[in-house]
Amino acid sequence: MLHFQLKQQILKRGNLNPSKWLIANGINSTSATRLLNGKQKSLKLSHLTDICVGLGCTPNDVLYWDKSQKRVHLAPEHPLLTQLKDPPNMADWKKIVKSMNADNAAKLHDIAQQLLAEEEAERKGGTD
8 A cells, every 4th residue: 555755755854843844835734743644545736746846856755655555466566566665764863863972963964964965966967
């Protein structure tokens, strides 16, 4: 079954409060909570558009196929299995960052800045 992985995508982009980010990008607070807790089963295309524009991603980045759901049987080569990525394990991201000492936090910050700069360069290079 398809599920949203919005929390992980928002955290990956440095927004440490996914709920506030969703609300600031046009999602009401109830839907934001449901999306982040895996309870929301649908999303307006206009909201999906706003989310993808805000995150600089595609719908494939915010959806994943839950392989544990056996309700639908897919062939191993089906695009839902081969093209949608599993969500990254980012549940403890805030906890990890908060528990770091200042030196390691600074190193992590530098690495993140470098990765962001590389992503930005790739995006700009892909649109020329």
